[in-house]
Amino acid sequence: LSSGPLSGKHVVVTAGPTREPIDPVRFITNRSSGKQGYALALALAQLGARVTLISGPTNLGVPPGATRIDVESAQQMCDAALEAAKNADLFVGAAAVADYRAAEIAGEKIKKKGEAMSLALTRTDDILVRVRAAQPDLFIVGFAAETEKLEAHAREKLTKKKLDLIAANWVGQGRAFDRDDNQLSVFWDGGGRELAQAGKDQLARELAALIVERLHIDNKK
Ligand code: C5P
Numbered sequence: 001l002s003s004g005p006l007s008g009k010h011v012v013v014t015a016g017p018t019r020e021p022i023d024p025v026r027f028i029t030n031r032s033s034g035k036q037g038y039a040l041a042l043a044l045a046q047l048g049a050r051v052t053l054i055s056g057p058t059n060l061g062v063p064p065g066a067t068r069i070d071v072e073s074a075q076q077m078c079d080a081a082l083e084a085a086k087n088a089d090l091f092v093g094a095a096a097v098a099d100y101r102a103a104e105i106a107g108e109k110i111k112k113k114g115e116a117m118s119l120a121l122t123r124t125d126d127i128l129v130r131v132r133a134a135q136p137d138l139f140i141v142g143f144a145a146e147t148e149k150l151e152a153h154a155r156e157k158l159t160k161k162k163l164d165l166i167a168a169n170w171v172g173q174g175r176a177f178d179r180d181d182n183q184l185s186v187f188w189d190g191g192g193r194e195l196a197q198a199g200k201d202q203l204a205r206e207l208a209a210l211i212v213e214r215l216h217i218d219n220k221k
Pocket of ligand 1: 129
């Protein structure tokens with residue numbers, strides 16, 4: 001679309017899980033399907049944006065209107081995000097980024113040995129924190145997947161990561177991950193809105209419209 005509220009805007013979306021290698025044949029990952037992030041990339045493209053979708057491994061096709069950059073590890077996603085964010089008007093971090101990676105990646109397949117084994121892990125960089133540090137004025141949207149105290153935890157992330165908006169959902173017990181429907185509670189400084197249970201495509205359109213609304217209010221400040 002050459003018209004639409006986001007025409008002329010460059011939007012960057014991260015989506016999907018990351019894969020943190022342990023050795024040449026093994027990695028650590030999570031249950032993210034990428035569906036919500038891909039649906040959001042499509043919804044934002046349909047509002048006229050030029051969308052760069054930075055994606056971990058998923059089974060999904062590239063949404064029409066988006067250009068996809070494929071990555072695996074959190075480090076690769078972070079590098080791609082920092083590069084794409086340089087000329088972005090809006091950044092949406094929908095990826096389920098690993099919090100830890102192997103402290104060392106073995107060059108050869110690790111052999112079994114003994115009854116127990118442990119793996120040293122180290123923290124990954126927080127992509128949203130890095131993007132904010134590099135782009136102080138960029139409008140940044142984060143996600144929060146929580147199993148308890150949804151609003152308190154989401155608002156804590158909003159503040160700590162200096163986000164403009166955060167979309168939170170309940171996870172665990174079969175909720176959200178790898179499903180076609182979801183429910184979102186959206187928070188910003190001084191406000192919030194509930195987006196009721198719906199298909200991820202429908203929810204993505206509602207969230208995209210809310211992002212546009214907040215983006216315009218923010219730009220007028
Ligand atoms: O702190 P938590 O992982 O719950 O925050 C979730 C939000 O932070 C999501 O938007 C996710 O994409 C982002 N995130 C990130 N880099 C990480 C971990 C999470 O950008 N290393």
